[in-house]
Amino acid sequence: MKEQKQQQDIFFSDKERQALYKTIFNRRDVRGQFKSDPIPDDVLSRVLYASHHAPSVGFMQPWNYIIVKSNVVKQKVHSAFRKAHEQAANMFDKERATTYRTLKLEGIIESPINICITCDRTRTGPVVLGRTAIDTMDLYSSVCAVQNLWLAARAEGLGVGWVSILSEEALQKALAIPKEIIPIAYLCIGYVSHFYQKPELESAGWLDRVPLEDLIYFDQWENSKSSNTAPLIAQIKKDSDFPHAND
Numbered sequence: 001m002k003e004q005k006q007q008q009d010i011f012f013s014d015k016e017r018q019a020l021y022k023t024i025f026n027r028r029d030v031r032g033q034f035k036s037d038p039i040p041d042d043v044l045s046r047v048l049y050a051s052h053h054a055p056s057v058g059f060m061q062p063w064n065y066i067i068v069k070s071n072v073v074k075q076k077v078h079s080a081f082r083k084a085h086e087q088a089a090n091m092f093d094k095e096r097a098t099t100y101r102t103l104k105l106e107g108i109i110e111s112p113i114n115i116c117i118t119c120d121r122t123r124t125g126p127v128v129l130g131r132t133a134i135d136t137m138d139l140y141s142s143v144c145a146v147q148n149l150w151l152a153a154r155a156e157g158l159g160v161g162w163v164s165i166l167s168e169e170a171l172q173k174a175l176a177i178p179k180e181i182i183p184i185a186y187l188c189i190g191y192v193s194h195f196y197q198k199p200e201l202e203s204a205g206w207l208d209r210v211p212l213e214d215l216i217y218f219d220q221w222e223n224s225k226s227s228n229t230a231p232l233i234a235q236i237k238k239d240s241d242f243p244h245a246n247d
C-alpha cells in the first residue's frame with residue numbers, strides 16, 4: 001500500500017495542475033498596488049518555507065532572508081533606489097527616458113514587508129558538488145529561491161515586486177550585509193488592491209511578450225526548422241490560447 005501511495009503522489013489531479021498554471025501565469029511584478037494590511041505570520045512562514053525548498057547546487061542552500069519592517073531601513077533603501085533610478089534614466093534616449101520616468105518601479109515604502117534574499121557563496125566550503133564547472137550555479141540557485149517565494153506569495157494572494165534598480169554596494173550598506181554576501185533580490189511584499197491582467201511594462205508599451213515559438217531552437221543554436229519538429233511548434237502555437245498564457 002505504501003508503494004502504491006508513493007506512485008499516486010507522483011501525479012497531480014487536473015485541479016491541482018490547473019492551480020499551478022494559474023499561479024504561474026498570474027504572477028506579476030507589483031509596484032504600486034500595495035495595501036498596508038499586515039501579513040499574518042502563518043502566511044509569511046509558508047511563503048518562506050516554499051522559498052527554502054528551492055533547488056540548490058550541491059544542496060548548499062546558500063540563501064538567507066533579511067525581513068525588513070523598519071521604516072528607517074526602508075528609507076535608506078529607498079534613497080539608494082532614487083539615486084540608481086536617476087542614473088538609469090540618463091542611460092536612455094530622450095523619448096525612452098521620458099517614458100521611464102513615468103513608470104512606477106518600486107513599492108519599498110508602501111509595502112508592509114521587504115525581504116532581501118542573499119547568497120553566501122562560501123556556505124559549504126570552497127568546493128561545491130555541481131559548482132566545479134560553472135562557478136555561478138550558487139547564484140542561480142538563490143534565484144530559484146526567489147521564484148519559489150514569488151509563486152507561493154501569489155498563491156497566497158500577496159503581491160511581490162523585485163527592486164533591481166539598486167547598487168549592490170548601497171544595499172549591502174543599508175542592510176549591514178557583509179561584503180562577501182551577495183544580495184540577490186530585494187523584494188517588496190504585501191496584499192494588493194488588484195493584480196494587472198498583463199505585466200505592467202507590457203501594458204505600458206515598454207516591450208511586448210515574445211512568441212514562444214520564436215525562442216526555441218533544436219540541437220544547435222538558431223536551428224529552428226526541421227520536418228520532425230513542426231508538430232511541436234504547431235502545438236506551441238495552439239497552446240498560446242491556453243488560459244492565461246497571454247497574460
